[in-house]
Amino acid sequence: MGIVTPGFQGRARSADDKLPPGQYLVEDFPVLSAGPAPRVRLENWRFTVTTETGQKHEWTWADLKTLPSETPTVDIHCVTRWSKFGTSWRGVSLDTLLADVDTAADYVMAESHGGYTTNLPLEDLLDGQAWIAYEFEGEDLPAEHGGPARLLVPHLYFWKSAKWVKGLRLMLDDDLGFWEAAGYHSYGDPWREQRYQGD
């Protein structure tokens, strides 16, 4: 238990077991990003998976839209302490996109238009845990929330769900992405409250 600050009472204690430690629930959908939202034209949009040997797998917007889509409804948790329950998305499972990719890599660097990157273990993108999402609540994903398409990895803090995603680079060894190099946790499990390096 921490040091008691005299006079502090706080709110009624919530026993909501859907809320990870240190989070509070919001109804709106706050925006967090490090710079202006890139504007990506659909005719130029590509999603590229590059393996550790340099082999590339590429999808155009039309390619993506012809792949089978899924409609996950998930809770999301931002490291800035808001959580939002029951968000609904449409997108293509990474299991589908990575099905024909031959790799020995254990790690992935997700790369975005605008230069943002974030690192993840490959296994966290597989087995129904991650999508390339292009609709939010039944509408096209707005640019400020990462449209036309973003990575969606809801079991990790939401900075791992890279907005404006343009590709995945498969890596044999882990590396640090944008926020991770600035001191945020390399993995980012909200249930273990892995906010900063060393947590």
Added chain:
Amino acid sequence: MVQGKLAWRVGRLAEVRDETPTARTLVLDVPGWPGHLAGQHVDVRLTAEDGYSTTRTYSIAAPADGERVEITVQRVPGGEVSPFLTEVFAPGDPVELRGPVGGWFVWRPASRDPVLLVAGGAGIVPLMAMVRARRQAGSRTPFKLLYSVRTPEDVYYAGELRRPEAGLDVTFVYSRKGPADWPGEPHRIGVADVNNAGWPAEFAPQCFVCGPTGFVEAVANILVALGHAPRRVKTERFGPSGS
């Protein structure tokens, strides 16, 4: 860059300064504080008698100064933490802190690029740390600050910002009610404000934008439309939902 675990430290409130009727600056003494850069944050953890605790992140309002950490807290009606920090928390009381946090939205005094700061409301706090860091370092790097605020009564650090300072241009935009001598109608910040108060894109300034989400989106898009390279526009949201 690998950092050790960020440790919680016990700080004590040293003094308070009321900035507006609803915003208070808290000056904390934090033994062991490692220092910070202008623009970084600190996590503040409050614990109640029964062990319940909750944490909020605040931008630091002043550059590193030994073991002193200053934050400015806007009182949010019905909030869990801000009414306590602005009305109850008293000099001498302890609180836990850890930081500094965040290494992107920062200004380093060694930088020579001109700087544009654009603040919306409470978003002035980390930008004020940059203004003060420039002064503390004796930097001659030219700064422009464009500060959008509802009314003159809502201006944080008013006396300090209205005092002339070489190399720092301050422009206010009032969104609800301006002072009697202010030429213009109250309005939300727009292209003309950013164009007139900022630097030409050819000067390649570093731009820092902080405020509520809609404000930040609008200003960032204006800067890009005016020709500023997106990577030179750093943004940070500031709002009651912690975004």
